Amino acid sequence: MGAVTVAERTLPTGWGIIHRMVNSVEVEGLEVIRGRRHVLSDLSLTVTAGTVTGLLGPSGSGKSTLIRAIVGVQKIAAGSVRVLGLPAGAAALRHDVGYLTQEPSVYRDLTVRENLRYFAALLGVGAARVDQVIADVSLGDHAGQRVDRLSGGQQSRVSLATAMLGEPRVLVLDEPTVGLDPLLREELWTLFHRLGAAGVTLLISSHVMEEATRCQRLLLLRDGRLLADDTPEALLRSTGQADMDAAFLALVRAAGSVA
Amino acid sequence: MSVRRSAATAWRVLAQLRRDPRTLAMILVVPPVLMLLLRYAFDSSALLFQHVAPILIAIFPFVLMFVITSVAMLRERTTGTLERLLSMPIAKLDLLVGYGLAFAAVAIVQVALVVAFVLGPLGVTIAGSVFVLALFAVLDALLGMALGLCLSALARTEFQAVQLLPAVVFPQLLVCGLFAPRAQMAGVLQGLADVFPLTYAVDGVTRAAASTGWTGSLRLDLAVVALCIPVALGLGALTLQRRTG
Numbered sequence: 001m002g003a004v005t006v007a008e009r010t011l012p013t014g015w016g017i018i019h020r021m022v023n024s025v026e027v028e029g030l031e032v033i034r035g036r037r038h039v040l041s042d043l044s045l046t047v048t049a050g051t052v053t054g055l056l057g058p059s060g061s062g063k064s065t066l067i068r069a070i071v072g073v074q075k076i077a078a079g080s081v082r083v084l085g086l087p088a089g090a091a092a093l094r095h096d097v098g099y100l101t102q103e104p105s106v107y108r109d110l111t112v113r114e115n116l117r118y119f120a121a122l123l124g125v126g127a128a129r130v131d132q133v134i135a136d137v138s139l140g141d142h143a144g145q146r147v148d149r150l151s152g153g154q155q156s157r158v159s160l161a162t163a164m165l166g167e168p169r170v171l172v173l174d175e176p177t178v179g180l181d182p183l184l185r186e187e188l189w190t191l192f193h194r195l196g197a198a199g200v201t202l203l204i205s206s207h208v209m210e211e212a213t214r215c216q217r218l219l220l221l222r223d224g225r226l227l228a229d230d231t232p233e234a235l236l237r238s239t240g241q242a243d244m245d246a247a248f249l250a251l252v253r254a255a256g257s258v259a
Numbered sequence: 260m261s262v263r264r265s266a267a268t269a270w271r272v273l274a275q276l277r278r279d280p281r282t283l284a285m286i287l288v289v290p291p292v293l294m295l296l297l298r299y300a301f302d303s304s305a306l307l308f309q310h311v312a313p314i315l316i317a318i319f320p321f322v323l324m325f326v327i328t329s330v331a332m333l334r335e336r337t338t339g340t341l342e343r344l345l346s347m348p349i350a351k352l353d354l355l356v357g358y359g360l361a362f363a364a365v366a367i368v369q370v371a372l373v374v375a376f377v378l379g380p381l382g383v384t385i386a387g388s389v390f391v392l393a394l395f396a397v398l399d400a401l402l403g404m405a406l407g408l409c410l411s412a413l414a415r416t417e418f419q420a421v422q423l424l425p426a427v428v429f430p431q432l433l434v435c436g437l438f439a440p441r442a443q444m445a446g447v448l449q450g451l452a453d454v455f456p457l458t459y460a461v462d463g464v465t466r467a468a469a470s471t472g473w474t475g476s477l478r479l480d481l482a483v484v485a486l487c488i489p490v491a492l493g494l495g496a497l498t499l500q501r502r503t504g
């Protein structure tokens with residue numbers, strides 16, 4: 001249902017067609033105030049369909065807030081956020097957007113499978129898909145275990161499995177690999193790229209700069225403003241640095257000296 | 260509205276309760292135990308116990324369900340599962356109806372146990388119909404649940420959720436006629452009692468216990484209690500904001 005509606009609604013004339021169809025997420029002049037802080041200020045960016053885009057930035061820079069705005073659970077003060085051509089949070093998008101919160105958001109007193117079966121019932125997907133996502137996040141051996149008896153990294157993978165359950169066209173993941181060992185991180189990134197190749201748009205936040213090199217495109221956030229929006233290679237080249245940590249520092253310093 | 264999503268939610272809530280034997284025991288065992296306690300507290304005045312037992316059959320399920328559901332809903336908020344649900348294809352009402360169905364099932368068992376215990380081993384006899392008494396008691400439990408779901412939005416922490424009990428339930432208890440006949444209260448309090456749903460719940464069980472037959476006042480009590488449940492659930496739906504700060 002989602003695919004048809006979106007295609008229909010995004011078929012205005014001329015250049016608009018192409019523009020809308022390549023961007024899964026379009027943020028324009030976004031302004032978010034949380035408490036009394038301006039957390040995001042005049043933020044504009046796009047996320048290309050079918051790519052793996054990294055959202056990087058220091059702690060408190062507004063990554064989770066931007067993600068919440070894209071999912072449509074964040075109150076915004078100004079600006080617009082559109083996902084697949086529709087306003088973020090629109091009812092028609094709830095099948096198409098998968099969301100991983102930063103903290104695992106699953107029922108701790110239920111088993112892995114009970115959690116996924118419940119969310120599967122809400123999404124209208126079958127038991128085979130449940131087993132599939134459990135395998136995707138390598139939790140096959142723990143499917144019958146209560147979530148609160150799992151390790152922290154295992155708990156966040158249950159949450160990740162839930163986000164992927166409905167085979168959404170856009171996956172917004174808030175720090176999916178935090179606290180995982182290199183082997184699991186590798187497996188998950190392989191999975192993310194497989195999904196990207198299949199046409200899924202992935203926006204993945206992290207503050208591990210090393211993971212940035214695995215993304216096709218990077219959004220660098222600092223104090224609620226977009227510091228850079230480029231490919232990892234181009235960022236390394238333009239800053240003349242050898243690794244992403246150094247490139248990020250260089251960008252921050254450059255921004256500071258201009259201001 | 261989706262039956263599938265409500266039913267799935269009800270099933271999930273019941274699965275969570277099954278995993279929490281202490282809470283389940285509290286729901287099912289505490290009312291009969293309190294009744295037993297009270298029976299001996301009124302040891303020398305069996306008549307008084309006869310009078311208050313039906314009222315308490317209405318109040319215990321109300322209070323317990325209120326506490327349990329307000330904490331359960333608060334947990335959905337604080338653990339992020341509510342945010343996840345609201346970003347998924349489920350209507351707010353599906354979620355609340357799911358809770359309602361699950362707790363209705365529990366309330367029926369709870370009420371059956373306490374009614375059987377009071378009328379059986381504790382030897383209380385009522386003039387009216389046991390079925391009507393039990394019906395009121397189940398509706399009271401659901402009323403407590405609906406108010407708990409709705410008012411849990413006022414609490415940010417579990418400490419605060421527990422504080423809702425004295426803030427919301429105690430005033431209703433004090434003026435409902437359990438402690439002093441309403442006719443002898445100050446006019447203001449009588450007015451308050453008239454707008455508190457628990458008053459009608461208590462009146463309902465008292466009337467149901469006192470005589471058979473559907474009198475007009477009994478019907479009014481039933482209508483008020485039964486109406487307050489969807490109203491509170493509807494208000495509860497309003498407190499579930501998809502977008503938060």
Ligand SMILES: Nc1ncnc2c1ncn2[C@@H]1O[C@H](COP(=O)(O)OP(=O)(O)OP(=O)(O)O)[C@@H](O)[C@H]1O
Pocket residue numbers: 034035037039057058059060061062063064065066102207504
């Ligand atoms: N619930 C909230 N209420 C008020 N302010 C908040 C809230 N959550 C976050 N903030 C503020 O918003 C700013 C951005 O927070 P956000 O969680 O988006 O950062 P982040 O980049 O995701 O950080 P991290 O990498 O630590 O997860 C912070 O300054 C924080 O203080």
Ligand SMILES: [Mg+2]
Pocket residue numbers: 063064065102174
């Ligand atoms: Mg964050």
